[in-house]
Amino acid sequence: MSTSWNIKPVSRENSDAILHKINMKTKPLGALGLLEDTAHQLAMVQGTPEITINQPTMLVFAGDHGVSEEKVSLTSSDVTRQMVLNFLAGGAAINCLCRANNMALKVIDAGIKTPINDDRLIIQRIGTGTRNLAKEAAMAEEEVLLALEYGRRLAKQLAAEGCNLLAFGEMGIGNTTPASCIMAALMNKPAAECVGRGTGISDSQLKHKIAITETALARIGSKNDPHNVLQEVGGFEIAQITGAMLGAAEAGISILVDGFITTASALLAAKFAPACRDYMLFAHCSGEQGHQAMLEALGATPLLQLGLRLGEGTGAAVALPLLRSAAEFYNNMASFESAGVTL
Ligand SMILES: Cc1cc2ncn([C@H]3O[C@H](COP(=O)(O)O)[C@@H](O)[C@H]3O)c2cc1C
Numbered sequence: 001m002s003t004s005w006n007i008k009p010v011s012r013e014n015s016d017a018i019l020h021k022i023n024m025k026t027k028p029l030g031a032l033g034l035l036e037d038t039a040h041q042l043a044m045v046q047g048t049p050e051i052t053i054n055q056p057t058m059l060v061f062a063g064d065h066g067v068s069e070e071k072v073s074l075t076s077s078d079v080t081r082q083m084v085l086n087f088l089a090g091g092a093a094i095n096c097l098c099r100a101n102n103m104a105l106k107v108i109d110a111g112i113k114t115p116i117n118d119d120r121l122i123i124q125r126i127g128t129g130t131r132n133l134a135k136e137a138a139m140a141e142e143e144v145l146l147a148l149e150y151g152r153r154l155a156k157q158l159a160a161e162g163c164n165l166l167a168f169g170e171m172g173i174g175n176t177t178p179a180s181c182i183m184a185a186l187m188n189k190p191a192a193e194c195v196g197r198g199t200g201i202s203d204s205q206l207k208h209k210i211a212i213t214e215t216a217l218a219r220i221g222s223k224n225d226p227h228n229v230l231q232e233v234g235g236f237e238i239a240q241i242t243g244a245m246l247g248a249a250e251a252g253i254s255i256l257v258d259g260f261i262t263t264a265s266a267l268l269a270a271k272f273a274p275a276c277r278d279y280m281l282f283a284h285c286s287g288e289q290g291h292q293a294m295l296e297a298l299g300a301t302p303l304l305q306l307g308l309r310l311g312e313g314t315g316a317a318v319a320l321p322l323l324r325s326a327a328e329f330y331n332n333m334a335s336f337e338s339a340g341v342t343l
C-alpha cells in the first residue's frame, strides 16, 4: 500500500528572468546574499511578477513516542501534553515568536498519550503515542497512511483558504530519537553520527540512544523506502508533518522547515516525491548534532545559525521576517534603470 503524490516540479522557465530582475536592482551583484536566493525561490514557486506572503501559518504537530520509556530524553512523555496546554495558553516559546513575527499558529494533536478537550486544538489523533521503536515497529502500516493523509488534507485546506506559506514545528518528548533513526536510514549513516543530545541528555543516556538507534535500524527492511522507515521508526507528528509538506507542495505553496525533527520529515517528503524539495525553504541550522549533515543532504543552505535547539517551529518563526524582507526588496527595490544609477 502506498500513497501517490501529485506534485509539479517548479518550472525553471522563469529562473533566468527572476535572476535578471534581482541582478538589475541597485546593488552590486549578489550583495543581498541569501535574501537573493530566498527571493528567487519564492518567485519561482509563485510564478507571479510580485512575491506575496499570505497568511503565513505555523503548524505545530504534537505526538508521543513509546521510545520515551527508554529514558532517551531529559523528561517523560507527560511533558508533551503539558506543553500542548502551554501552547493553547499562549505561553510557550513558539507562541512568543509567532506573536513577535506576525504569524498564525495552529496546534495539532497527532497522537499524544492523553487527549485534551479544547476547541482550539486540531484533533488528528492516530493513537495514544507510538510503540517503542527499540522493541518493535513504531507504527502500523495503516497508521502511517492515515497520518500522511491527515497532514496532506490540513495543508491543502489551508492553501485553499489563501495561505501560501506553511511553516512546520513539532512537540513530542523523545522525538529526536525517531528523527535520528530516519536520518541514519535515509542517509545510510552510522547511528553515532545521527544521534545527538536532544533536550540535553547525559553521556550514558546518549550511549543508550545510539544503541537503540542501531537496533531499530537493523530491523528496517528497506532503508530507502520512506514508508517502511516511517513505519519502523517514525512518529505520528513526524508522519503528519511529512504528509503536510507533501500536501503543501501539491497545492503549490512554500514550505518553511524548522529544526532537526522537521528536517527529518523534509527528508522523508523529498524521498516520497523529490519535486517536493522545490517548495522548501530552510530556516536555520539547529545545535542538534546531525542537523547540518541532513541539511547538506537536502542541498539546503539555512538562513540562520542561532544555536537554537528547541524545535516547536521556533527557528522558522524567527526566519519569517527574512522572507518578508526578501519579498520587499524583490517587489519594491529600484533597478539601475528606474533609479538612474549607473555602475
Ligand atoms: C519543556 C520542553 C519544551 C520543549 N519544546 C520543544 N521541545 C523539544 O524537545 C523534544 C525533543 O527532544 P528529546 O528527544 O530529547 O525529548 C521535542 O518535544 C522537541 O519539540 C521541548 C522539550 C522540553 C523538555
Ligand SMILES: O=C(O)c1cccnc1
Binding pocket: 176, 198, 199, 258, 259, 260, 261, 262, 286, 287, 288, 291, 308, 309, 310, 311, 312
Ligand atoms: O532542532 C530541533 O528541532 C530540536 C533539537 C533539540 C530538541 N528538540 C528539537
